[in-house]
Amino acid sequence: MGRSLQAMQDDDMANPAMLWVQEGAALWTRRAGSADKSCADCHGDVGGMAGVAARYPAFAAGLGRPVDLEQRINLCRTDKQKADALADESRELLALAAYVARQSRGRPIAPPDDARLQPFIAAGDALYRRRQGQLNLSCAQCHDDNAGRKLGGATIPQAHPTGYPIYRLEWQGLGSLKRRLRNCLVGMRAEAYGYDAPEYVALELFLLSRARGMTLESPAVRP
Template sequence: MQDDDTSNPGMLFVLDGEALWTKKTGVADKACADCHGDARSSMKGIAARYPAFDKALARPVALDQRINLCRTNHQQATPLPHESRDLLALSAFVAHQSRGTPISVGEDPQVKPFIDRGRALFTQRQGQLNLACTNCHDDNFDKRLAGAPITQGQPTGYPLYRLEWQTLGSLERRLRSCMTGVRAQAYDYGSPELVALELYLMSRAHGLPMETPAVRP
C-alpha cells in the first residue's frame, strides 16, 4: 500500500502540497516556488536533516515550523495551524522529495545539546502509568501491546498516513498520542520538548532511508 503511489492515501496530500508549492500567498505575493524553484531538485534530501538548527532562533526547528517561518518571514502570510491540511500537505510534499535519502540528523554539532535533552525526555518516566518512551520502544519493541506491535519508534516516514487517524499526521501528533496513552499531559504542538524528542528520534534513525508519506495502522 505504501509502495504503490496510486494506492497510498498519503500521496493525495503530496499532490495537494505540489499545488500549494506554486500558489502565491501572503502580502509579499510569493509562492514557495518563487524562491526555491523546482522542489524536485531544491528540496531533495532536505527533510532527511530536519529538525535542523536555526541560527536566528538559536534552537532546532522541525520541518513544519520551518515552513511556517518561511511563511511569516518571506511570504508575510499568517502561519498555518498545526496539523492543518495545508501544512501537512506542504511538509509531506517537501519530505516526499527526500524519499530514499538516508537520514542525516545528528551530524551538526550545534544540535548536540538538544539531542541530549531529547534523550533525557525519552528516558524520563511520565504520566499516571509512570512509563518512559524507552520502557516500550527500547525494552519491548519486539513484543505487542494488545494486538498492535510495539515499534522501535523510527520516524522515517513522517508526516505519515495512519489508518487509525484516517488522515495524515505529524510526528508531534504521534508523540502526543503516546503521551496521552500513558496518561501524561502532552506537550503543546511546536514546544521545544517535542522538537527535542523529534530530534533525538531522528538522530537514532541516522542512516535509515526516508519513506514519506508512509502508511501505518
C-alpha cells in the same frame, strides 16, 4: 507492518497520503501573503528539496534553537511570504510537509553534524528515558525494552521516525511526528505538551539521531 500495508505504502496510486502530496504540489506554486510569493519563487523546482526532510529538525540561527520541517515551512511563510503561519496539523501545512518530504523518499536519514544541536539532542534523550504520567512509563520502556512485542494486538515499533508526515489507518488521515508523540503521552496518561513546546523538537532530534542512515519512507502508511 504487514505485506498488504507495505504494498499500499509503496504504490503511489494506493497510498492515501498521496492526496496530501498532490495538494502540496498545488500549494508549492500558489502565491501567498503581502509579499505575493510562492515557495517556488524562492526555491524553484521542488526537486531541489531532495534530501531536505532527511536532515530536519535543523538549527535555526535566527531563533537560536532547532526547528522541525513544519516549523521551517511556517518560518518561510511569515518571514518570506509575509503570510500567516499555518495551523498545527492543518491540511495545508501537512500537505506542504508531505510534498517536500516526498522528494527525499529513498534517501538515508542524515541528521546535521551541528554542535549547536547537541544540547537539544541530549535533552531529547533524557525525555525519552524519563518516566511520565499516571502509568509511570518512559518511551524507552516500550520502544527499547519491549520493541517487537504486542500491545493491544499491534507490534511495538522501535520508534524510528522514517515516514513522517505519516498516514495512519487509526487516524484516517495524515499526521506529523508531533501528533504521534502526543498520542504516546496520552497513552501514558501524561499531560501532552502544547504543539509549540520545545520538548517535541528535542525528542524529534533524538529519534532522528537514532535513525541515522535508515531510509526515509515519507509519506509512509501505518496501522
